[in-house]
Amino acid sequence: MNSAADRPLEQELLAAGMLSEDQLRIVRQEQSRTGQSLGRLLVELGFVSESAWRQAISLGQKQPGIDLAHATVDPLALRRVPRELARRHRLLPLDYDPIRRRLMLAMADPGDLPTLDKIRHLQAEPLEITPLLAGEAEIGRAIDRCYGHELSIDGILREIETGEIDWYSQSTAEGEYRQPIVRLVDAILTDAVKREASDIHFEPEAAFLRIRYRIDGLLRQIRVLHKSCWPAMTVRLKVMAGMNIAEMRAPQDGRIGMSVSGRSIDFRVASQPTLHGENLVLRILDRHKGIVALSALGLTAAQEQVLKQIIARPAGIILVTGPTGSGKTTSLYSILQHINHEGIHIMTLEDPVEYPLPLIRQTSVAEAAKLDFANGIRSMMRQDPDVILVGEIRDGESASMALQAAMTGHQVYSTLHTNSAAGAIPRLLDIGIPPDIMAGNIIGIVAQRLLRCLCPHCRQADEANADELRLLALPANAPPPRLFRPRGCEHCDFTGYRGRQAIMEILRIDEDLDELIARRASAREITAHARRRGFVTLAEDGLSRVLAGTTSIAELQRVVDLTERM
16 A cells, blocks of 8 residues: 555645656555555556656655756765675765865665665765755666666676586576576677667677667677577577477567566577578667657757648658658657657557657557458457557558558658659559549658768868868858767767768648659659748758767668769
């Protein structure tokens, strides 16, 4: 049952509108079943964010709080408290003043006096402790980040090389977990998440196993292991993903769920038979990173205005185009989050569902149940939706059903593999959609790419050379621009780049463009008309980011074709 200390907090959250009576009823029911704290349940159920809960506690208890995502930790403070004690009691040493002998701690429960006494007794001298309030998950992530995670890949490899452990021993569940191969797999998955990789590639060769991470869109070799490790690692990964370990000659798909640094991480696993063994690729899906606010996509003010004008239209289809890995799903989820509220019914059909979203009905395509995109759209239209997201338009049937949903008063979102926004029209014509059906029903097309951002700590200013000036095509009387180039430092792992940003071209379909579409105009004609209305191409948007100093021309040339400007 909920404690007396929880009741004032419940009332504060209700009064502030952060919690509804129905949600509170669910939380109380879960508390009686699990015995967990009010705050942990509210965050786990998704009713409030951890930061909102921390602020509510701080105000209610008049206890100062701290956001650990932006906190700097003193190494001297870490030496005062063992990691296991910090993890067990949900606390993190933040700062230590040796002159005043004062230790500052971030704690999930600052009122835990026995724990504070235990820390005092560990010290060789009297110590003043100042506790600050922080969220449990925040503390878990910070402990992993500051102390270093438990699993050392080098240490596990040394253990394996001694040959003292039977890698395949699986006598009990606990005994299996202690095996070095099991810990090696966990260490690699954890390391990839910490490095903010999007994919992990396990690639067997004739004499060794290559492990590569895709970081900021590019593959980077991380490890090369002896080939004898791979059979046991394959079994472990396939067991975790729920795949058939006896099947090695046919491709398989699976899914792994883990908690890393206090976050729930999903790994989408795909195996492929190759000459030297099974090749495994794991797609990393981080729910906390995958759902980005529309304002955080990095759009210019003009782009955001045009996109909001398109979204405001009540019916029609909006397409997001680009190659695999260009951030299409992230942009669509951002739009859905922007329009999502209790007054509308949003349904999605995806292959598979990548990030669960509250208040949205999400369905995965299932070949075994004969639920493809076309059949799924038919089914969803009987569920009284206002907005429909179709993960991908793959063929004429799914395109026809998506446009039919748009024609019957629904707002439809989907993705399409084309190189430009205007190129979506010829692509739909190629798969058999009549132009008179497209005209009036397509309301907007977005094409996007992802560019690596220059590391702000080491980017190097330089003058533009003749080729770069020709690409920029600045006015004759414009002052010579100052561009930035990658250099490399410890903050960016000596690559010169850290993080990515989206560049976009947004084509808003108006009546004149509808006429061009109806008479089967080419992509060049559509683009020329749009440019007269202020349309900005991918290349132009990318070059504006180059001039702003957030990326380099070399990176833009890697992603966008600039040959027509040379």
